[in-house]
Amino acid sequence: MASQKGVILLNFWASPFGQRVCIALAEKGVEYEYKEEDLSSKSELLLKSNPVHKKIPVLIHDGKTVCESLTIVQYIDEVWSDKAPLMPSDPYQRAQARFWADYVDKKMYDGGSRLWKLKGEEQEAAKKEMIEMLQLLQTQLGDNKYFGGNTFGFVDVALVPFTSGFYTFEMCANLNVEAVAPGIIAWAKRCQERESVAKALSDPKNIYEIVSMEYP
Template identity: 70%
Template sequence: MASEKGVKLLNFWVSPFGQRAQIALAEKGVKYEYTEENLMDKSELLLKSNPIHKKIPVLIDDGKPVCESLIIVEYIDEKWAGKASFLPSDPYARAQARFWADFIDKKVFDCGSRIWKLKGEALEEAKKEMIGILKLLEGELGDKEYFGGEAFGFVDIVMVPFTAWFYTYETFAGFQIEETNPKLVAWAKRCMERESVAKTLPDPKKVYEFVGFMRKRFGIE
């Protein structure tokens, strides 16, 4: 992609955190240069741009790095403010959106990782926890089209990349999210109708294959 004012994104294709930045950039219509990182052999640019955590994603805007996915999404929202904001204008509603984004960050990824790493009773516990986490999110969604109401926004951008991992969670834990959390799956399908999401999220089967590779690497299988 062509660069706009030196906008670059350092990412790894399967990362739900990096995908947030991709979706946010697409929603704002920002053109940028995409760099796929090899996390086993991180580039000098990544190590220089994020010396504290040494992780993707990193957004580089005119040579200045912005790290951590939630911060990156808010930065994109504020920097390219000409289009509809991801966050609501009301301070309380904005605080609530940030709360749920933080909840997703702290709960979904961690629990999902345990699902594909564990076996037996521990796996069953992780599955129950995941269903509970998704039910809480489903309760917040309610009957709304998106988490913020009628407009696709901050919490949607934060959560939707994890839907590409649903097949992996289901396959390893032996359950169907559409049965346990039907409203959330319906929301995910609505999100996939957006070009920004459809063009960003990887094939769920490829995510599953990647996780299989990681399991072998960790000696789980």
């Protein structure tokens, strides 16, 4: 069994990327020290721990640093392998999980931020793209309970933090996710029944508050 000593997470409360790590740690039952970062005045520890990107989240384990959220989640899955795995055992299914988690990484954050940054025709174009993304993910989910079938796993961890932004989509761009991708909302509700997810996700109205302050 891997050591749980010296596990530190550098994070910012509203970050969906950091929330992924919180969920993975909770799923594995790992105790850790949480350090909240002020992204306008980053700590020396963060700058030292992630000198390349200077971003959260960063996991520190026994003095060693791991950066980038999907990499961290995979690290957690491999190190604390005595608990239920987040990645499938089948190589093809693992490859598929990595593909869809990467898709989420490349599309959801930028796509969502465009909804509240842009106005007019540009926002409508961004809205159309987001609807297409959500419906594609809904198709991939199909009738399964989770993206990994009946097992909560890697893709679920990658995507579910972004659901806290759905309220902001509606308020900023009049995009009702339940209307265009009801399967994603039903999946999100199932995920939120898990303690690991419920404790990690930010309140949607708090997310909207910080977005509306930055982009009034």
